[in-house]
Structure formats: C-alpha cells, structure tokens
Amino acid sequence: MRGAFAEMQCNSSAVGGNDVGRQLPASGPALTAYLAASDIAVADLGEYHGRRLRLLDLMRNPRTRTTKTFPSLLIVARAAEHVRRTGERVMIVTPSSGNKATALRDAVLTAHRTGLATPDELSIMVVVPAASRGKMWASPLDEDDAARHANPVAVYPGADTDRVKALARSMVDRCAADLSEKHGVRLWYTLDLANYRVADTVRALVEHDHLPAAEARLHVHAVSSAFGLLGHDLGVRRLAAAGHTPTPPRYLLVQHLDTADMVLSLRFGSTAREAMPAYRFDAATGHYHQDDDPHFPAVTASVTENLDPTFYTRNPATSPEMNALIGKQGGDGIVVSRYECLHRYPVLREMLAPTGYVLPAEPADLREWSLVMALTGILNAIDRDLVREPDVLVHGSGSYGVADFTPIPAEHAHTATDVDDLAAIAYAALEREAVR
Secondary structure (H helix, E strand, C coil): CHHHHHHCCCCHHHHCCCCCCCCCCCCCHHHHHHHHHCCCEEEEEEEECCEEEEEEECCCCCCCCECCHHHHHHHHHHHHHHHHHHCCEEEEEEECCCHHHHHHHHHHHHHHHHCCCCCCCEEEEEEEEHHHHHHCECCHHHHCHHHHHHCCEEEECCCCCCHHHHHHHHHHHHHHHHHHHHHCEEEEECCCHHHHHCCCHHHHHHHHHHCCCCCCEEEEEECCCCHHHHHHHHHHHHHHHCCCCCCCEEEEEEEECCCCHHHHHHHHCCCCHHHCCCCEEECCCCEEECCCCCCCCCEECCCCCCCCCCCCCCCCCCHHHHHHHHHHHCEEEEEECHHHHHHHHHHHHHHHHHHCCCCCCCHHHEEECHHHHHHHHHHHHHHCCCCCCCEEEEEECECEEHHHCCECCHHHCEECCCHHHHHHHHHHHHHHHHHC
8 A cells, every 4th residue: 555655646736735645654553543444355256157256255244334544444544643743733624425424434433542643633533415314324524523523424405415525625625725735634635546546456366365356357346437447447456567467357346327428428428318228118027128238227116216315426527437448358337226226126135145145134124235236237247148267256335224223313413505614614623623
C-alpha cells in the first residue's frame, strides 16, 4: 500500500485542494490493531454448467459487512497521520449511499479506540440520501451526545439521490478555507477514485497468492462506479511490473435497472435508456417481459426498478476506463431484476452455506443485495451463453440483513436540503468542539 500511494499522483483538484497526503502511520501495535478488520477470504462455490465458481469474500468486518472497510481504513489512517504530522485537526466529509458512510464512520471510531487519533483531532460528516438512511448502521459515534454532534449524519430528502455528491463537494469548496482559519480544521472531501483504487489493489494480491494460475479469470462484481474493479486492475498491473505473471482478468459488471448506466455505456456507448430492450407488460402476472437482449432482465416488476439504493450513481466518470479495460481484455455487463434474484435466492443460500455465510431465510430481511446481485448476474450470464471463461471469481462486496445491524435512529440525523444546510451542520459541529 505504501508503494502504491508513493507512485500515485494525487489529483488535488478532485478533492478541493484539501487532500491530506498519502503517508500512512508507522508500523506498530496501534496500526496492526487498527487494520485488524481488513480480513479477506477465498471460498469455493462449486461448479455451475462447467464453470468453477469462487467467492472473494470482502465482507468479513462484522461492523460493516461490505468491502468499503478496506479503502475506509486507509483513508482514515492517512487523516490520522496528517494530524500527527502537522497538528492540524481533520474532519472527513463524504457523500454516500450508505455503505461508504458506515465504513468510514467505523474506521474513525477504530482510529479513536486504537489511539491513532483522538476524537478532538479527527471527526467525520456524512451525507446520505433519504432512501439510504435505513442502511446507515448505528454506532457509538451517535450513542453519545458529544460524539453525535462532532460526527454528524446529514440526510438529503430530495428525489435525486446522486445529488448528495455535489452538495457535499460544494459545501467543502465553500467552507474549507473559513473553517481552517477559524477553527484550525481541514475539511477533506474523500470521494475520489485515487482514495479507493489503492486499497482495492489488495484483491489482486490475494488472488495471486491464494488462487491457482489460469489462462484467464472472469471477475464478477455488482457495481455502481466499479471502483473495486479498477483497484483490482491496478493491482494486476503492479504485480506484472514487479515481475510476476498474474492471471489475465476479464470483468463482468452487474447492475440493477434504476442505474444501469455502466452496462448501457459498455454495450451501446451511451447511458441513454432508449437503448434498453422494449418490455411487454403481462397483466396476468403483473410483470414486464423481454427476450430481445440477454444482457437485461427477462422478467421484472418495473423497468426502472431500484433493487438496492446502494447503487445510485448516474453517468459514472469511471465508465470510459472500464469500457476500455473490457474492450481490451474481455468481459461484459448484465442487468438483473429483483424477480430474477428472488428466483435464484434458494439456490444461492445453498451455494453459500458451505462458505459459512448464511443469507437470511426470508429475502425480505436482506438489506444489502450486492452479493445476491453478483451471483444472480453470473448464473444468468452462464445460462444465457454470455460467459466463455471456465474460471470465475465473484467479488463479494456486500451482504447484510436486519439481524446484522441496528439502523441509526431518525432523531440522530440532520436534514440537509441544500449547501446552506450542510454548511450550518458543519459549523455547528466544529464550533461545539471548539468550546469543549
């Protein structure tokens, strides 16, 4: 990780000029304890129509159950090292559809508990759409009144869920200089590909160390912007540069109908929804059907179905890079529906059981659908003759149910309809800290 950060040129314009640098804390017991949550495992899922399926389990932190743990730990570690090196306090600011916010908050809490930084030195503000508030995990950061005010959760009530990114970025651009001058606090807007790509190189390293070499391997991932796969690609290139011979990767993007932008861009060169197949409504079943394009659901309850608010990014800036990778190396994209996921659900429970991961008995209790989407996507793709590769690695990027967490109480969140609201929340948090 240190070497990857040293090589990567940080795009300071992408983070409002407030990047905290790329240095990590010195190795030692505190850092080891802090990084203990970053566990990964590989599990065999058996064969399906002649393909060997394996799971790259990135969901092993019981306080998040998603892959967002890995980049979050590195982001917060860099912030803690900045505090140690400069004495300047840091407030991390991030928009999120839920999982990233939960993981970053968990990393901040872990930094406090392991001594990398104190609550007075390091805090976090997250901005999530209202549709995702139920995915935000409660935490000791909101159980205590002082911690709750220092680490605010803002909820945007508008219908355009992706707008939380522009709101958070605009607030940082507007307020960073003034808050730095008044309170000695650096606001750090962390939603930048560079902050995630390095952490996700670990996927390629684990693959290289623990899986047999193959002629090619298809990597399957439920994606919004595909940061994880771009990180895997960086890891593959770093392995090759170091003299190793990594298995050539091919990538299968899995999305839902509401935000199928990466699949549309890959297949048609545009995110225009007019390129989607025409669906026929069947009044007898209440479902829409199509059989023109195997890359899209054959059956769905809605042609704009939002299967999981985790996937909220429209027109992702990463599409051109992923399109080029898949065009050069191979791969594809597929969109799944809730109907298809539910049809596969009993099979997926049986498939996952030997790995020790148990899906909720009732699909209605599932709150994070990434893993189910990815598995449904690869099985559909195989059944529809879209997969040539015999070796498949499914990136298990997230899965949790109602029994795994308690949602953050509504009264512990702030409503923010615009940049002014966000600024007021940030100022209140930091001014309260200043008088403590």
